Structure formats: structure tokens, C-alpha cells
Amino acid sequence: MRFNRYYASALTAFIIWGFFSLVLKPLHDYPSMDILFYRIFYSVALLLGINLIFRREVLKKDWQIWKAMGGRQKKTLAFMTVAGGMLLTANWFIFIYAINHVSLKSASFAYLICPILTTILAFFILKEKLNNMQWAAIGLSVISCALLSYGSLKDLLYxxxxxxxxxxxxxxxxxxxxxxxxVVLSLQIMITAILLLPLFPKYGGPLPTEFLFYLLIGIIAVFFTIIPLFLNLYALKGMDSSRVGILMYINPMINFLLAFFYFKEEVNLMQGLSYGLILVSVVIFNLKVPARSTTNP
Structure with missing residues (x-):
């Protein structure tokens, strides 16, 4: 895989997400749902401000493109925008639910399975091509995930x-x-906010009063929501979904290293072996395979 700005964008996004725990840990006394609510509401306010104040010409250009489209194309794009927002909402909501009511392991393990699912879905839905080395890398990923999920069917389902x-x-x-x-990201985050807003009165806690809470939520909204999601969307302009998906392993790899070296959590041999296989699979998947020569000897 040639290293270019799209590859750099995807890599940067997942590296950023890998350090998310450093900001979340100081908020451990606050309900997870409150963190989710304020993260989304902050993000919407910031994105609206950025677009309406600094990017009016971009909005006008996109509006002209929208008006020039046919009815069928408009419906397709509208459906994809709403679907994107709904999928983000479901992902974040179920992630929080898993942390609170199932296990932290199930939530973390999801992002080890996700690259495999993304690659397979891209192969069948988008018809993205995979070579033998990449299939071998997926096989290693499956083995590592199977080792980590052994004996926990409920965690695996979530x-x-x-x-x-x-x-x-x-x-x-x-x-x-x-x-x-x-602009696309702004619309998707707005849809997420609209879907979560009815849940806020029931599941939201008392209004936080500490300045640290709002400072950290602001950091989460900018550096762990808007920037990495934008980089992710930008990367998908020039990269296959399968390649972006496999780079997602960078996130749990950094989490694993932080847990061991920074938070001093215990790691057993099985976990170490599994994450080692994941690292090998990422390297293999992104190796550039030389073209086969067609010249006769």
C-alpha cells in the first residue's frame, strides 16, 4: 500500500482514538450516558458554528450540487445520510450500554471484530478486491479474536x-x-443528536457543575469525535473500506499498550499472543504485493 494523504488520514484517526482512554479516565465518576450526550451536543454546536461562520461558500456549493441532482439520486443520498447518522447513534449507544450492563471486554472486543467485518462486507457489497496475503491477514485476525473471545458468548454477541x-x-x-x-459529518452528527435528544430527560443525570467536565467534554468533542471522524471520511475518498477497516486495529493496539504500560493492568499470555497476531495481520494486510511477471524465461 502506497503511503499517501488518504492513508495518513486513516492512520492518524485511529491513532487519535487509541488515546481516548486518557481523557475518559478522569471522567469515570460521571455516568457514561452523560458523557455520550454532552459529547454529541458539543460536537453539533461546534460543527454548526464552523460551517455557518467560516464555510458558507462550501455550504452554498453543496446546496447547488444537491439542487442539480435528480430525484432518485437525492433520495439515495438522503437515505445514506440518515442511515449513517442512525448507525453512529446505534454504535455509540450500544457501546455505552455494553460498558454499563454487559462488560468492558465486550465493548473493547467489538473494535477487534470490526475490521474483519468491514473487510468482508467491502468484499461482498462494494466488490473490493483482496489478494491472498490479505485473506491470510484476515485469517490471523479471526484466530486472534477467537482466542480473546473464548468462553464468553454473550460478550461476543454484543x-x-x-x-x-x-x-x-x-x-x-x-x-x-x-x-x-x-458537511456530511455535520449532517450525520445532527441526526445523531436528534435521535438522542428524546432520551436526554430520562437518562441524563443532574447538570454537571465542575469546569473539568466541560473542558474534557470539549476536548472529546473536538479531538476524539470531529477530527478523527472527518479524517476517516476523508480517507475513504481515496482508500478502499477494507484498508481503512484493517487500520482500525491501531486503536485497540494502543489501548492494549496503554493498559499495560501506563495504567499497569495485568495482561495474560493469551492476550499478549492475540494482540501480537493482530499486529502481524495489520503488517501483512498492508504489504505491497509485487506484480506477477508475464515475461517468458
């Missing part, structure tokens, strides 16, 4: 649902070729 929602989200984004990516 992980599959979380992974599937984000994998489908990535697949849908490959269809956006007409509009500005930040």
Missing part, C-alpha cells in the same frame, strides 16, 4: 452488534463522492 454498526457505517461512507466531507 461485540458483533457494535462492530457491525460501525462496519456498515464505513461501507456507506464510500458512496459519498459529491459533497464536502465536513
Amino acid at each position: 461485540s458483533l452488534v457494535i462492530a457491525l454498526t460501525f462496519a456498515l457505517y464505513l461501507i456507506i461512507q464510500r458512496k459519498y463522492n459529491h459533497f464536502d466531507r465536513l
